Amino acid sequence: MIRNYIKIALRNLRKNPVYSFINIFGLASGLACFILILIFVQHELSYDRFHKNSDQLYRVIQRRPDSKGADHWAATSPALASTLKKELSEVTSATSVFPTFNPLISLGDKRFTEEGILADTNFLKIFTFPFLQGDAATALESPNSIVLTASxxxxxxxxxxxxGQTLTYQNQQPHIVTGIMADVPETSHLAFSYILPALSDQYYRDCITREPWYNNGLYTYVVLASGVDTHRVEEKMRAYIDRNLADWRPEDRMAFLFQPLRDIHLKSQHLKTFPFEKGGSQRYVYLFLAIGFIVLLLACANYTNIAVARSIQRAQEVGVRKVAGARRWQLMRQFLGESVIMTLLALLLALAMVHLLLPSFSQLMERPIHIDYLSNPMLLPALLTLVVLVSLISGSYPALLMSRLKPVTILKGKNTVPASRFTLQxxxxxxxxxxxxxxxxxxxIIYRQMQFVQHKELGYDREHILTIKVSDANLSQRYSTIxxxxxxxxxxxxMSYSLYLPTDxxxxxxxxGWEGSDGKLLPTQTTGIDYxxxxxxxIPLVAGRGFSRQFGTDTLGAPIALINESVAKALGWTPKEAIGKEFNYSDGRGQRRIVGVVKDFHFNSIHQPLGLLVLTLDQGPSGYISAKIRSENLQETIAKFERVIRNVTPYPFDYQFIDDNFNKLYKNDIRLGELFTSFTLxxxxxASLGLFGLAAYSTQQRMxxxxxRKVLGASIPGIVRLLSKDYIKLVLVGFIIAVPxxxxxxxxxxxxxxxxVDLDWWIFALAGIFALMIALLTVAFQSLKAAWMNPTKSLRAE
Structure with missing residues (x-):
């Protein structure tokens, strides 16, 4: 019987090629979309799970008092790792790690600017990255060692x-290769090409000897004993701070929290940090998963709709089978088996579509996503489970409906199925x-918001501004000459030099310590700029003056500052009243005098409201050169910048336009918009394929x-209206449900x-009109075809 069922199923596929194509292609599209999203979700959820005892690994983050407890930072102080290991019995091991800023690795004349990390000797004991050569336990013991990844x-x-080979770091320090490790897995939140000992870095040595609790630029990881309650560990750490750092006022004391290693990739959007890698978003993972399910359910609904519509054509087959002795469960098995065959065919087509679309999808998601049937043990079982579920979802109702038909009624010529099927359709x-x-x-709405972002007045100019990253202290020192x-x-x-760009x-x-502060603190953002x-x-001034070379007091590092309007307002001053006022800053460099107030401008993304900003006259060893250039001869101008700068530094010429930096702030939103549009289409x-199939079948039944009607004088427009009005009503009901x-x-x-942007009513109206037009175009072909047909052809059979 199974062989007979398969033969009949294949025969029905050949007999109705249009409906078969609509069903298979619709299911395949839904399956392909769902599989792509499923692979992406699996990739995102697998981060940092390859480490031994990854469930006991945590990153320690801090809640900063200078932001009134509202902001969390992943960067911590150098004293934290050793303190946690010494004071808390629950901590079995701890390590500090931080990224290499301004990296440059040299071997003779060959130079490389790969990103690396600096770490203490415990790093390779806590994180179980596989070693290919050397000993992980001792590879970082010497300050002049270096560990490389295989690639x-x-x-x-x-x-x-x-x-044993010697490499030079930042054109100064020689390091001997002591170990080779396997490439960092794609699913690691730590991304690096080499590891240097932390003690080789002057910044780290300065931090651990001078005010180790105040310099926050390292990342601290710990291993907690099995079964430990992290909340109790956090309370014990808070008690330690209260006992040993009593000179801090209570409102200044930071609190430390323990973030599971497996949560770092998807749950770090609230952290302020220098990221190691492209962070993910738990919200977007769940959103994409929900959209994948929705598209798959639409495809299943599509199949069910057409299968129910075609049930009339197969009613006599069911009647004959029942007369011949077929039982209800056998008929259900037959129709469910046909659903399985359709789904398997759709799956094969879907996998072909996945392989075709995966490179573009991977590029869009900025993830090295691939499909591997052998190395991913969950993939094949998941696909088979998907086939069974989709077959049950899409084929259960048609199978149940057909198995309930009564052979006496069918064989008398009343081959319609119950009217309830129309309700389901x-x-x-x-x-x-x-x-x-x-x-x-x-x-x-997403498109409108992105257009709003692109064209919103930010308070600064973005046109034709070239930005060049400064990674070499020598380049910074010779900036004036350049x-x-x-x-x-x-x-x-x-041209200008600044520690940060205005985008971030x-x-x-x-x-x-300002006038009338009464011991209060005002958290602000800050960056150093030049004249x-x-x-x-x-950026316009609203009061006072900017930094100027014409003033002998305006030297780099001078105790003067510019503030924005928001700072003046927060302190209760008008811009004019703020001029000449003094305040202390938490950078430990004493009092500063306000010489000017600048108009508010957005120095972060517009996800955040306008903030408080202080500008100082400073130039660090690293930062950014910004140059406003003319649009004519753009490439020649950039080439000249490259020639001049390459004469000063061995570092690569790293440039972007400020618009590129601006767009990075909204990369996730732009990606969401592109994916959302793809899923929408x-x-x-x-939906249109399903409607086309229904319209075609409904028209055929009403020929x-x-x-x-045509013999009695009905016009072609009248017949088109007759066949289309039911679908218009369905779209209108869908519109009423969709709007809220x-x-x-x-x-x-x-x-x-x-x-x-505002959620204006016309946006929803436009979506409804667009959907209605698609529906009308979908049924118009079948309606016109039926209306133009010669009535003698449809009436000849009787």
Whole structure:
């Protein structure tokens, strides 16, 4: 019988190629979308699980008092790791690690700017990265050692044995290769090409000897004993701070929290830090998973809809089988088996689509996502489970419906199935279009918000500003000479040096000691700038003056400052009243005098409201050169910058336009918009395929009715209206359901932006009209085909 069922199923596929294609392609599209998302979700959830005892590994984060306890930082102090190991019995091991800023590795004339990390000797004992050569236990004991990843070692030495070879770090320090480790897995939140001993870094040595609790630039990881309650450990650490750091006022004391290693990748959006890697988002993972399920359910609804519509055609087959002795469970097995066959065919097509789309999807998600049937033991069982579930979801109702038919009624010629099937068809069609309209409205809103972001007045100029990352202290020291040389070029309008760009100021300091402060602290963001920063970015002053070379007191590091309007307002001053006022800053450099107030501008993304900003006259060994250049001869101007800068530093010429830095702030939102649009188009396509199949079948069943109407004088427009009005009603009901759903979820998404577009009524109306037009176009072909047909053809059979 099974062989007979398969033969009949294949025969039905060949007999109805249009419906078979619609069913298989619709299911395949839904499956392909779901599989792509499933692979992405599995990749995101697998981060940092390869380490031994990864469930006992934690990163220690701090809640900073200078932000009134509201902000959390992943960066911690150098004293923390040793203190945790010494004071808390629950901590079995601890390590400190931090990224290499301004990396440059040299071997003779060959130079490489790969990212690396600096770590203490416990790092390779806590993190179980596989070693290929050398001993992980001793590889970092010497301050002049270095451990390379396998790919970086091949990049430098080729096929030579790297152990014992000497490399130069930042053109100064020699380091001997003591170990080669396997490449860092793609699913590690720590991404690096080499490891240097922390003691080789002057910053680290300074931190552990001078005010080790105040310098926060390291990352602390610990191993906790099995079964330990992290909340109790946090309380014990808080008690230690109260006992041993009593000179800190209670409101100044930081608190330490323990973040599970497995949570770092997806649950670190609230942390302020210098990231090691491209962080993920738990919210987006769940959102994409939900969309994948929705698209898959739409495809299943599509299959059910058409299968129920085709049930009339197979009613006599069911009647004959029942007369011949077939039982109900046998008929259900037959139709469910056909559903399995359809789903298997759809799965094969879906896997082909996945392999075709995976490179583009991986590039869009910025993840090295791939599909491997052998190394991923969960993949094949998951696909088989998916086939069974989809077959049951899409085929259960048609199987149940067909098995209930009574052979006496069917064989008398009454081959219609119960009228309740029409209710199901309407419900499924309404559901499909409700989802499609909601997704369309969401796509429109995301697009509008991104356009709003791109064109919002930020308070500074973004046109034709070239930014160059400074990684070499020698380049910073010779900036004045470089500036004079390049300003002779008529295409270079102005140049400036700053510690950060205006798109992303991350350093936090607290103001205190101002007139009438009464011991209060005011958390602010800060960056060092030079004399020309305001001119390059077109930031206007509202009171006072900017930094100027014409004032002998305005020297680098001078105790003067500019504040923005928000700081003046927070301190209760007008911009004019703020001029000449003094305050202390938590950077430990004493009092500063306010010489000017700048107009508020956005120095972070517009996800956040305008913040408090202090600008100081400082130039560090690393930072950014910003140059406003003319649009003419752009490539020649950039080439000249490269020639001049390459004469000063061995570091690569690393440049971007400020617009590129600005767009990075909204990369996740832009990616969401692109994916949302793709999913929306797919959902609309699936819904349209289902509607096309239904319209075609419904029209076929009403051919005699249409023929009679034409004989009685019905016009072609009248027949088209007759066949289309039911579908218009279904789309309108879907619109009524979709509007509140879309409004709720998009309003929740827009809450992430401090500045946002309004949810105007016309956006939802436009989505509804768009869906209605697609529905009308979908059924129009079948309606016109039926209306134009000669009525004698449809009436000839009787």
């Amino acid at each position: 970086f070692a091949r990049k430098i030495f080729g096929e030579q044995n790297p152990i 309407r419900v499924l069609t309404v559901g499909q279009y409700a989802v499609s309209i909601a997704l369309l409205a969401g796509s429109f 500036r004079e040389t390049l300003l002779h070029d008529p295409h270079v309008v102005a 100021v991350i350093t936090s300091q607290s103001m205190s 020309d920063f305001l001119d390059v970015y077109g 797919l959902a609309v396509l699936i 005699k009715e249409i023929g009679i 759903l879309a409004w709720y979820f998009m309003n929740r998404w827009l809450e992430n932006f401090a500045y946002r």
